[in-house]
Amino acid sequence: MSGPNDSKRDEIRSYAIGYCVALALTGAAFAAVHWPSFASTTTLAIVLGLAVVQTVVHFRFFLHISLRKSARDDLQLILFSMLIVILMVSGTLVILFNLRARMM
Amino acid sequence: MSANEIKHAGLNLGDTDELTHGQAGSAVFGFWVFLMSDAVIFALLFATYGVMLPATxxxxxPASEYKILSAFLETLTLLTSSFTFGMVSVAMKHGASRRQLLSWMGVTLVLGAAFLGMELHDFTTMFGDGAYPTRSGYLSSFFALVPLHGLHVFFGSVWIIVMMVQVMTFGLDARVKINILRLSLFWHFLDIVWIAIFSVVYLQGLIR
Structure with a gap:
């Protein structure tokens, strides 16, 4: 039996799950930096990895982006924007770091 | 079928208000396109910051200016406000009392203001230390990136006030509901940008 209240409870639960998981990921990232136990490059990789996971959690639980067919338009827009972002950001970093290395 | 269809990012109104849900698809998608273009602006400011980082x-x-505790508190505040805005969306969708809806919006507004207060305190401390935008390339890029996010949070807070007034004057008609849907996307999006800021700017700067 699924009334409107069931779906309300599910939605609140979804936001609560997202909030708890995001809190845990944030806490882990800050802990990794505050109590350093790895080399600095490893710590940076951990922090950036946790950030990517947390971004996915926010998209899934707060913005309700899913792989369901009717949500594909939004997903495609996100993936296309990500492609543009990756091209421009990585291109900027590669070119300018290369330039710096040659100027030094 | 159309009632349960997901038409756009964010909470969908299909189960409780099919009429508004029918209009929401294109209205929210347009706003989503704007948010993604905003994401491109932020991404390029992140790239600039990454390039400028050694130019002190x-x-x-970074290690001398950032405080891990205040970055952590700001993160918690903004994350909690994202959750409370989720409660605004749920209250709006399921026809909760106007008082409940307005109080969740009020809580979100207070958290947003607290975040802005902490961030302004950080910036004034940095200015006091001689870390102002024209001091170095690193500081120029820092003050282009982080305060731009703060400016977004400020306008988001103004928007929350506007929506509270709209809820009080017009009640929850289709237009107001769709506006709240857009505002919820904006607010959750700002929290996602903040994930990148605390990871790339604050935590990267504080790694020893």
Missing amino acids: VGGPT
């Missing part, structure tokens, strides 16, 4: 010219460095 003997001035203040």
